[in-house]
Amino acid sequence: MTTSRFTDTHRLFLQAAISRRLMTEATALDLYSQVCNATDGMFWRHLIPRERFNQDQFTEFVTQVNEGLNSVELEFRRSQDETLGTPMMALTNTNGQKIAQVATGYSPTELEYFKHLLDAIVMADDEAYCISSTAALHEAGKLKNKENKSISITKRDAEALLDRFVADKWFIRSAAGAYSLSMRSLLELQTYLKETYGDQIQECTLCMEIITKGQRCMVAACSTRLHHHCAASYFKNMHNAVCPTCHSAWSGQVLIGVSDRTSAPPKVRRQRRRDNDDASGEGDVKEEGEDK
Ligand SMILES: [Zn+2]
Ligand SMILES: [Zn+2]
Numbered sequence: 001m002t003t004s005r006f007t008d009t010h011r012l013f014l015q016a017a018i019s020r021r022l023m024t025e026a027t028a029l030d031l032y033s034q035v036c037n038a039t040d041g042m043f044w045r046h047l048i049p050r051e052r053f054n055q056d057q058f059t060e061f062v063t064q065v066n067e068g069l070n071s072v073e074l075e076f077r078r079s080q081d082e083t084l085g086t087p088m089m090a091l092t093n094t095n096g097q098k099i100a101q102v103a104t105g106y107s108p109t110e111l112e113y114f115k116h117l118l119d120a121i122v123m124a125d126d127e128a129y130c131i132s133s134t135a136a137l138h139e140a141g142k143l144k145n146k147e148n149k150s151i152s153i154t155k156r157d158a159e160a161l162l163d164r165f166v167a168d169k170w171f172i173r174s175a176a177g178a179y180s181l182s183m184r185s186l187l188e189l190q191t192y193l194k195e196t197y198g199d200q201i202q203e204c205t206l207c208m209e210i211i212t213k214g215q216r217c218m219v220a221a222c223s224t225r226l227h228h229h230c231a232a233s234y235f236k237n238m239h240n241a242v243c244p245t246c247h248s249a250w251s252g253q254v255l256i257g258v259s260d261r262t263s264a265p266p267k268v269r270r271q272r273r274r275d276n277d278d279a280s281g282e283g284d285v286k287e288e289g290e291d292k
Helices: 008-020 025-039 055-072 108-122 133-142 155-167 183-188 190-200 228-235
Strands: 022-024 074-080 087-093 171-173 178-181 214-216
Touching: 008 022, 008 025, 008 055, 008 087, 022 025, 022 183, 025 055, 025 087, 055 074, 074 183, 087 183, 087 190, 108 133, 108 155, 108 178, 108 190, 133 155, 133 178, 155 171, 155 178, 183 190, 214 228
Parallel strands: none
Antiparallel strands: 022 087, 074 087, 171 178
């Protein structure tokens, strides 16, 4: 199917989704039932309650929408919120190079700061996947323009920008002041992150989605990482929890990423990139969990 073969149902759904961008799957299903009721009234005299729209029907509909969007490099993606496990959906850009098109409404300098923060979070040492507010402000002093000249951005501007990134739901700020990737970033920047960071972007062993908050196997050589919600459902009926890959005991206590209980390291410590060393990294760099 191409966009030219979209029906009113497809078009209405897309319009609603574009204005929202990120929504829970329940909201998406609600929207779907609303547009079906609005466009197929000729066939169904009565409004059909949402419960009558089953998941399979909706999945099929989303597949059709995605086939149509393929040529314009957009896609509906589904994922679960890393902290809560809530199923989410977002309209995402499949062309990883167009970060400026994904994170719209920012100036080139602001985008440069955004990319620096993303980099510091993704490359954080020891799978911390976060950056402290002190370190985030420090990053603002390292920005360069296309000609490799330093761009100055005041501390006050950097603070305001950080607030904006959080308000726009690109980053989450923990109670302890650490910035980490939001569901929006993980869904909308998925292609960018995978293309830019390759193997450094880890996936949950169970759901295969990107993981930046969760649990890891106690065996250093084992690459198993699990979202908290994935671990909870996997181990639910298991008497003795064991790693799904190496079968050693699973404590659930070895964590990756930031939680509200932990604070981010005050300085940026990046792990070493696999392809070329990151010269801007500070402090000791070590490779942790390099087992893939
Ligand atoms: Zn998972
Ligand atoms: Zn393991």
